[in-house]
Structure formats: C-alpha cells, structure tokens
Amino acid sequence: MDTIFRVELDLPSRSCLLKTNDGNLIGTYPYVWLRDNCRCDKCFHPSSLGRLVTMANLDPDIIPDVAEVHAQTLNIRWPDDHRSQFPVSWLQENQFSNMSKDPVSTPVRQFWGKEMQHKIPKFSFQDILHNDKSLHDWIEALQVHGLALIIDAPHKEGAILEIGKRISILKMTNFGNTFQLYSKPGAGNLGYTNTELGLHTDMTYYAYTPNIQILHCIKQSSNGGENQFCDGYKVAEDLRHKPEVFRILSTTPIDFRDWRTDSDGNMFHMKHRSPIIQLLPDGRFKAISYCDSVRAPYIQIPVQDVYTIYQALKMFNTELYKEENIIEIKLIEGDIVSFDNQRVLHGRSGFTVTETSTRHLEGAYIDWDEACSRMRVIREQMFNQKPL
Numbered sequence: 149m150d151t152i153f154r155v156e157l158d159l160p161s162r163s164c165l166l167k168t169n170d171g172n173l174i175g176t177y178p179y180v181w182l183r184d185n186c187r188c189d190k191c192f193h194p195s196s197l198g199r200l201v202t203m204a205n206l207d208p209d210i211i212p213d214v215a216e217v218h219a220q221t222l223n224i225r226w227p228d229d230h231r232s233q234f235p236v237s238w239l240q241e242n243q244f245s246n247m248s249k250d251p252v253s254t255p256v257r258q259f260w261g262k263e264m265q266h267k268i269p270k271f272s273f274q275d276i277l278h279n280d281k282s283l284h285d286w287i288e289a290l291q292v293h294g295l296a297l298i299i300d301a302p303h304k305e306g307a308i309l310e311i312g313k314r315i316s317i318l319k320m321t322n323f324g325n326t327f328q329l330y331s332k333p334g335a336g337n338l339g340y341t342n343t344e345l346g347l348h349t350d351m352t353y354y355a356y357t358p359n360i361q362i363l364h365c366i367k368q369s370s371n372g373g374e375n376q377f378c379d380g381y382k383v384a385e386d387l388r389h390k391p392e393v394f395r396i397l398s399t400t401p402i403d404f405r406d407w408r409t410d411s412d413g414n415m416f417h418m419k420h421r422s423p424i425i426q427l428l429p430d431g432r433f434k435a436i437s438y439c440d441s442v443r444a445p446y447i448q449i450p451v452q453d454v455y456t457i458y459q460a461l462k463m464f465n466t467e468l469y470k471e472e473n474i475i476e477i478k479l480i481e482g483d484i485v486s487f488d489n490q491r492v493l494h495g496r497s498g499f500t501v502t503e504t505s506t507r508h509l510e511g512a513y514i515d516w517d518e519a520c521s522r523m524r525v526i527r528e529q530m531f532n533q534k535p536l
C-alpha cells in the first residue's frame with residue numbers, strides 16, 4: 149500500500165513540511181522554491197525542460213493560500229489562483245539534503261603510484277564502440293584513476309574519431325580536431341621530434357586547458373618511445389606535508405606560452421598563467437599545470453622570491469620522478485592510452501627513427517563536460533532515471 153502523506157504550512161520557516169501521515173518529516177520545501185519550480189506548462193517548458201518562471205516575476209515572500217496532498221501529489225493554490233502540482237516522488241528526489249549527490253560530478257578519486265603499472269584499467273575498443281556500459285565504465289575509470297587503456301583498436305588513423313563520436317564531440321584546439329605525432333624535420337613543437345619528453349601536462353598555455361587526452365599508437369618504434377605517467381594529484385597530496393612548498397606551488401601563478409603556425413598559416417601566440425597546483429575553494433585539487441618546455445622566462449613575482457619559487461618547482465619535479473611515483477608503458481600498435489590531462493603527467497623516452505622504424509601516434513582531447521554528460525545519459529537509460 150502507498151504511504152499516505154500530509155503537508156503542513158510552516159510560517160516561521162516559510163516552508164511546506166511534507167510528512168507521513170504518522171508525523172515523520174519527509175522534507176522541507178520553501179514556498180518560494182516551490183513557486184519557482186512549478187512544473188505546469190505555463191511555468192516549465194515540457195519539451196525543452198526549461199524554466200519559464202523568471203526571477204523578475206518571482207516574489208520571495210510568496211505564501212500559498214492552500215496546500216494539500218492528494219493521491220501522492222502535493223497541490224498548491226497560490227494567492228493569484230495559480231495552481232501547482234508536485235508528485236511526492238519528485239519532491240523526494242529534490243530534497244535539499246540530496247542536492248549535491250550527482251555521482252558523476254563528484255567521483256571518488258583514487259591516487260596511485262608505481263603499483264598502477266600492473267593495474268591500469270583496460271577496455272576493448274570494440275566494447276567502447278558498441279556497449280554503453282563499457283563506454284560508461286571507461287569514463288568512470290578516467291575519473292577515478294585518471295588513466296585507462298583501450299586495446300585492440302585498428303592500426304590506422306581515425307580510431308580516436310570513433311571514440312570521439314561515442315562521447316559526442318572532441319575538443320578542438322589549435323592543433324585541430326585530432327593531431328598526428330611523428331618525428332619530422334623542423335618541428336614547431338617538441339612533441340613532433342624524436343627526443344625524450346619530460347613529465348608534463350599538455351596545453352598549459354590555454355586558459356581552458358583540454359581535460360582528457362587520448363593517444364592512439366598506430367606505429368611504434370622498435371627502439372625507445374616508452375611512455376611514462378605520474379599521478380600529479382598523488383604527488384601534490386604528498387607535498388601537503390611540506391606546507392610552505394605546497395603554499396608556493398598552489399598560489400604562485402607561473403607563465404606558460406607557445407608560438408606556432410598551423411597548416412593553414414594561422415599564427416598563434418598563446419599565453420596563460422596558473423599555479424602548478426590549482427585548488428578548488430574547498431581545498432580539493434582542480435588541476436595540475438606543468439610543462440617545462442613552454443614555461444616562460446618571465447615570472448610576475450618580486451625578484452627576491454625567485455629563489456624560493458625555483459626551490460619549490462625543483463621539489464615538485466623531484467617528487468614526480470621518484471621511482472615510487474612513476475609507471476612506464478610501451479604502447480603497442482592498436483593501444484589507445486587515455487588520461488586526465490589536468491591530473492596525470494605524461495612523458496616519453498626518446499626513440500630512433502630509421503627507414504624501417506618510424507613512430508606514429510594520433511591524439512585528441514575530450515572535455516569532461518561532454519564525457520560526464522555521456523555518463524549521465526547512459527545512467528539515465530540504464531537505471532531508467534529521468535533528468536531532474
């Protein structure tokens with residue numbers, strides 16, 4: 149039998165108190181919030197799911213004339229005779245205590261060190277293309293660990309476009325929708341040479357740094373070309389034990405810049421400055437931004453602080469390269485390595501290019517906005533959830 153509910157108008161809290169018939173409080177719903185969220189066709193557009201009530205027409209002091217629960221629905225009559233109906237199930241889903249519980253937006257991250265070497269989450273390319281649960285689980289692994297491997301992709305360009313289509317769109321940058329990484333003469337970026345690359349995050353010179361990076365190994369060099377990865381959040385967490393170093397790294401903006409000309413002749417001079425460790429207001433990590441090759445010579449700090457900045461940068465770098473913090477993998481042809489570009493730093497060993505031994509990776513970026521959106525849509529379909 150359905151639970152019977154009743155409602156009380158509580159003037160001191162300006163709220164409707166939804167209770168079971170025997171008096172247990174289900175939820176407190178402020179009058180103004182109920183009026184703002186009326187789901188009638190005049191107040192809420194049914195197909196676009198957009199609010200039609202505007203703040204200009206909303207009275208924060210509004211008080212219902214009548215509130216009653218009938219047949220699992222809260223019915224309200226407002227002073228202007230407007231009527232609102234709220235299913236009890238909808239009110240329960242929107243309880244204020246539950247408002248921050250979007251599991252997709254609040255992943256529980258697991259920091260890692262070298263033990264990750266043998267535990268990298270792996271997904272099959274075909275599964276990600278054809279199975280929504282696999283697609284969801286891959287994105288979730290990226291949220292939790294910041295690193296995941298997709299295996300058995302075709303050994304040709306275009307595989308990451310297929311992955312991008314499964315998310316929706318790739319993140320366009322001034323390298324294009326995708327980029328080809330292979331050794332070439334006169335390279336405008338160190339990534340396009342065959343030299344060793346130190347641990348870094350990409351595009352530190354963008355204010356809007358690409359979030360997820362995917363790199364597809366199409367052709368691997370027979371000599372060198374291993375990739376190194378390091379969980380920057382783990383390193384930053386360890387550095388909290390050195391409060392002064394942590395303070396400097398998390399508050400001193402460092403300048404990054406890059407010049408390049410793309411294949412259409414567009415000239416770019418990108419600049420952005422941000423601390424190496426970026427924090428959210430609650431102290432959790434927002435991003436790591438670190439790349440020696442594009443770090444600018446100028447630092448906008450008093451000259452007497454330069455020495456301590458370099459000490460802190462050196463300490464961060466030393467932590468990154470501790471044996472306990474690094475994993476190394478040599479991608480094989482058909483591997484797609486994916487990682488959170490604002491958390492996991494990546495590097496590459498030098499490699500040899502000969503007539504018979506070349507190396508070719510195709511890369512692209514994906515933003516969390518679209519990846520999380522895909523996760524939510526899959527969850528809504530799998531668990532038959534309606535968007536709130």
Ligand SMILES: [Fe+2]
Nearest residue numbers: 339349350494
């Ligand atoms: Fe890179």
Ligand SMILES: [Zn+2]
Nearest residue numbers: 186188190191
């Ligand atoms: Zn309405």
